[in-house]
Amino acid sequence: MPIATPEKYAEMLDAAKSGAYAFPAINVSSSQTLNAALKGFADAGSDGIIQVSTGGAEYLSGPSVKNMVSGSVAFAAYAAEVAKNYPVNIALHTDHCPKDKLDGFVRPLLDLSIERVKAGQAPLFQSHMWDGSAVPLDENLSIAAELLEKCIAAKIILEIEVGVVGGEEDGVENAINDKLYSTTDDAIATAKALGHGDRGYYMTALTFGNVHGVYKPGNVKLRPEVLKEAQEAVVGEFGLEPGSKPFHLVFHGGSGSSAEDIGAAVDYGVVKMNVDTDTQYAFTRPVAGHMLANYDGVLKVDGEVGNKKTYDPRAWGKAAEAGMAARIVEACTDLRAAGKSLG
Numbered sequence: 001m002p003i004a005t006p007e008k009y010a011e012m013l014d015a016a017k018s019g020a021y022a023f024p025a026i027n028v029s030s031s032q033t034l035n036a037a038l039k040g041f042a043d044a045g046s047d048g049i050i051q052v053s054t055g056g057a058e059y060l061s062g063p064s065v066k067n068m069v070s071g072s073v074a075f076a077a078y079a080a081e082v083a084k085n086y087p088v089n090i091a092l093h094t095d096h097c098p099k100d101k102l103d104g105f106v107r108p109l110l111d112l113s114i115e116r117v118k119a120g121q122a123p124l125f126q127s128h129m130w131d132g133s134a135v136p137l138d139e140n141l142s143i144a145a146e147l148l149e150k151c152i153a154a155k156i157i158l159e160i161e162v163g164v165v166g167g168e169e170d171g172v173e174n175a176i177n178d179k180l181y182s183t184t185d186d187a188i189a190t191a192k193a194l195g196h197g198d199r200g201y202y203m204t205a206l207t208f209g210n211v212h213g214v215y216k217p218g219n220v221k222l223r224p225e226v227l228k229e230a231q232e233a234v235v236g237e238f239g240l241e242p243g244s245k246p247f248h249l250v251f252h253g254g255s256g257s258s259a260e261d262i263g264a265a266v267d268y269g270v271v272k273m274n275v276d277t278d279t280q281y282a283f284t285r286p287v288a289g290h291m292l293a294n295y296d297g298v299l300k301v302d303g304e305v306g307n308k309k310t311y312d313p314r315a316w317g318k319a320a321e322a323g324m325a326a327r328i329v330e331a332c333t334d335l336r337a338a339g340k341s342l343g
Helices: 006-019 031-044 054-060 068-085 099-104 106-118 137-154 184-194 225-238 259-267 277-293 313-334
Strands: 023-027 048-052 090-094 127-130 157-162 167-169 172-174 202-206 248-251 270-275
Touching: 006 023, 006 157, 006 270, 023 031, 023 277, 023 313, 031 048, 031 068, 031 277, 031 313, 048 054, 048 068, 054 068, 068 090, 068 099, 068 106, 099 106, 106 127, 106 137, 127 137, 137 157, 137 184, 137 202, 157 184, 184 202, 184 225, 202 225, 248 259, 259 270, 270 277, 270 313, 277 313
Parallel strands: 023 048, 023 270, 048 090, 090 127, 127 157, 157 202, 202 248, 248 270
Antiparallel strands: 167 172
């Protein structure tokens, strides 16, 4: 199918929230990891989200070029072409963008999409994330309000982060402490600044102990009930329908989470869960196995010529893609999205 239209993407997220399931949002940094993600979603019969971080976008432009906009545009163009061959809906997203990278990443991409929409074309991406977790909440929400207006013009959904995700991603590192838990006051302030769906479509990454990367059991204490309390606080503050879930929530730092925590988060309104560390390992592990099993073939040992069939990048690349695709099927199953493509 073609990349999801803005209308189809909103339909996907609404269906996930009402149906108590969520989409894995898979970080990619190459054509191979993109193809693996597409296959994984197709194998699971699930619609999905494929995203690039600031570092992934730089890498896609060429390791010596490091241009986030160029890499993102190339990624979107390639994805738009190859996604046509898969029977599921795919949305494209840009991941964590801190304040110091807005002018070199999200804002230029939004400007490109606004021009495309004015010309009757689809936006380059279906959603962008502004990560204001490192600035005061008032500033975070002020920038979010500005970006939301541009996103509306570009027919793009904005994702924001309220709270702090621990661990490290793309050089941004946060401690594991009480700041990892958003408060009901945070949730109400967000709804006052951006609305509760009445002033434009956005997703909210409220934090409930989330940590990037994978840690040993016991080091990370998720409290999904924080999400339930946030939804209820906004319902009460604005007199919304009892039991409704005004926020479309995002679960960051999802790799290594328990099935119980994932299920509870989805029940409380999570529609998107970022998965990166687990899929990185799932991609790389088969490559390591291939190299170890075919040591004499991939290396020209003791003056021999090696075996072209084993050092051909397609040989280990296919194994890597298959491993990553299988992990994505697992993620779709954990998030209850498997078999629920809107077609």
